[in-house]
Amino acid sequence: MSTTNKPRRVTIDDVARSTGVSRQTVSRAINDKPEIDPATRQRILTVAQEMGYRPSRFARGMVRQSTTTLGLVIADVLNPFFPEVVAGVLEAADARGWQVVIYTTASELSREQKVAETVVDHVDACVAFLLDAAAIARVADSGMPFVLMGNEDRPVELSTVRIDFASGIRQAFDHLVSRGHRRIAMIDDRNRAESGAPDVRSGLFTAAAAEYGLPVEPHWRQLATNSVQGGAAAMERLLETAPEVTAVVSYNDMIAIGAMRHAMARGLAVPGDCAFVGFDGLTLGELVDPPLTTLSIDKRRLGQAAVEQAAAQMAGTGAMADTVVRTELMVRAST
Amino acid sequence: MSTTNKPRRVTIDDVARSTGVSRQTVSRAINDKPEIDPATRQRILTVAQEMGYRPSRFARGMVRQSTTTLGLVIADVLNPFFPEVVAGVLEAADARGWQVVIYTTASELSREQKVAETVVDHVDACVAFLLDAAAIARVADSGMPFVLMGNEDRPVELSTVRIDFASGIRQAFDHLVSRGHRRIAMIDDRNRAESGAPDVRSGLFTAAAAEYGLPVEPHWRQLATNSVQGGAAAMERLLETAPEVTAVVSYNDMIAIGAMRHAMARGLAVPGDCAFVGFDGLTLGELVDPPLTTLSIDKRRLGQAAVEQAAAQMAGTGAMADTVVRTELMVRAST
DNA sequence: TTGAAAGCGCTAACAC
DNA sequence: GTGTTAGCGCTTTCAA
Numbered sequence A, B: 001m002s003t004t005n006k007p008r009r010v011t012i013d014d015v016a017r018s019t020g021v022s023r024q025t026v027s028r029a030i031n032d033k034p035e036i037d038p039a040t041r042q043r044i045l046t047v048a049q050e051m052g053y054r055p056s057r058f059a060r061g062m063v064r065q066s067t068t069t070l071g072l073v074i075a076d077v078l079n080p081f082f083p084e085v086v087a088g089v090l091e092a093a094d095a096r097g098w099q100v101v102i103y104t105t106a107s108e109l110s111r112e113q114k115v116a117e118t119v120v121d122h123v124d125a126c127v128a129f130l131l132d133a134a135a136i137a138r139v140a141d142s143g144m145p146f147v148l149m150g151n152e153d154r155p156v157e158l159s160t161v162r163i164d165f166a167s168g169i170r171q172a173f174d175h176l177v178s179r180g181h182r183r184i185a186m187i188d189d190r191n192r193a194e195s196g197a198p199d200v201r202s203g204l205f206t207a208a209a210a211e212y213g214l215p216v217e218p219h220w221r222q223l224a225t226n227s228v229q230g231g232a233a234a235m236e237r238l239l240e241t242a243p244e245v246t247a248v249v250s251y252n253d254m255i256a257i258g259a260m261r262h263a264m265a266r267g268l269a270v271p272g273d274c275a276f277v278g279f280d281g282l283t284l285g286e287l288v289d290p291p292l293t294t295l296s297i298d299k300r301r302l303g304q305a306a307v308e309q310a311a312a313q314m315a316g317t318g319a320m321a322d323t324v325v326r327t328e329l330m331v332r333a334s335t
Numbered sequence C: 001t002t003g004a005a006a007g008c009g010c011t012a013a014c015a016c
Numbered sequence D: 001g002t003g004t005t006a007g008c009g010c011t012t013t014c015a016a
Helices: A012-019 A023-030 A038-051 A057-063 A081-095 A109-120 A133-141 A165-178 A190-194 A201-211 A228-241 A253-265 A299-314 B012-019 B023-030 B038-051 B057-063 B081-095 B109-120 B133-141 B165-178 B201-211 B228-241 B253-265 B299-314
Strands: A069-074 A099-104 A125-129 A146-149 A159-163 A184-189 A221-224 A247-250 A275-280 A293-296 A322-325 A328-330 B069-074 B099-104 B125-129 B146-149 B159-163 B184-189 B221-224 B247-250 B275-280 B293-296 B322-325 B328-330
Touching (some): A023 A038, A057 B057, A069 A109, A081 A299, A081 B099, A109 A133, A125 A133, A133 A146, A159 A299, A165 A201, A165 A247, A184 A190, A221 A228, B081 B099, B125 B133, B125 B299, B133 B146, B159 B299, B165 B247, B165 B293, B165 B328, B184 B253, B221 B253
Parallel strands (some): B069 B099, B069 B125, B275 B293
Antiparallel strands (some): A293 A328
């Protein structure tokens, strides 16, 4: 019976043995310590290289009180909103010498839970876009520094970075109403609406509409999957059920662009027959035709703020913080 | 003299002591092992939570021969090309249960070297967009599984995933020549051109132009920083130095879009006065006006292929591989 | 069901 | 310059 012992990893001891020195000396060579004979160092380095020796990150991490790894949970890298947040996170993390591990959930609740499960034992702190209450609780309960991003409301006892959609929607209404619009529809994000997260944007939309004395019809609200295609599909339905609307406010720019393009493809003039307002302020919005009016937010800042809060928690400084990022209305040709 | 001993971390032993059990038992509770009295487990969990106990990733990683961490090095998350690659990498990594740590270099050589330095002792394998020879060597010499992405040529002894720009450019020429274009300019990426990387795209462009018997003037080549703005700036210069060109091929879609928009802002008709061809096949290209003709590549596949090669190296399977991703010409209204 | 012993691979601190 | 002695915090035997 021949036992195929699986190829154990090459350790510092193996190198030490092969070189005829102590492992401490090997350690010195590997780590470029000064107190070592240059010749010995070179010999060790050569042998180590030949043997394919690579120090164990874990053993190292254990003995030096080292690196912080930050978990970053987003829905989807392909949605241009997130890369901007990621840029802010990477920047702020880099400034602190932190590593960033990235996870995506596609905003699917089951994925969120899996990710939450994974993240808790792979990182030291976490900043996350998460909708599912169980997933949020999982990370929060782990006791690691945790910052929840993007939700409208603020779960108790949680550090958060939020977007002020409510005030944004008022800016949109001010603008649209001044342009003479009265019948305004909303296309909301399906995943978020169905997540059970308390404050969906269309709720805030309805509330604000009431403030402005605007009519609201149930069929003026559509749900869309979070993409250009999703926006187009929602617009298609909206055109059928509510051709009377003269303006559409969307959950975000991607959806708005899809909706707007679909309307144009159907022969509507923008903004003549129907005006469109997006949300996020993606660069993309300036590039499409017509350029998209949008409620812009500082996405980079959002990422940075989250990291700063995580850092504060790590340091034990300050209690749970709550950063609210405001929107800025960028009026362009779609309204 | 009061010694302020810095807050040592809560260990499993602390919890054991506080609970009056051995640390194995705590370990059992924490890890949901079956062989433990449910009551004990609950008690331990509660105390652990109260004490703020969190298992050390390093100690854990050391004892179980666990998780693989993949380093992913890209230039910039804000360039929409990379998110698509990232999506492919995340997908393939996730399928293997790997964690992905992300690094950005902005294609700056000094950043690349710093990142290379960092990456080698923070990850188990690395897939990277890297231009600087020293940075590449640093990672390659570390001995970790390493896949270099995006370069035109293939450094010896390296696993690579490349883009076939040369054949792409021929597709572009076929198309443009058939449309009657003869005076074709190229806007290349400045960082890459200046990186000292051997095979810059404009070189391949010039060679292909010769094949097609097309004239090539030195001032028909411009360098741009990698962004819409960079493309616009380059087009501005091109319009001054070479108003005679009737078509422009760009390093990528972002640059092409910037150039195209600038031309239109200057009053040129597209494609009437000047046609534009991009490279990458970004979604963005379909959304701009006019939609951009482009040499599309499967960016997601690119990321997946890189992870697969890294996995093969980890497994010791197969030698250095070389995947070449081909382009597909998407003809749209800009030509 | 629980505990004791034995490392995992490495580096810091102190000898020699 | 180099070797020795201790752990870092955890899980995996194995014994009770």
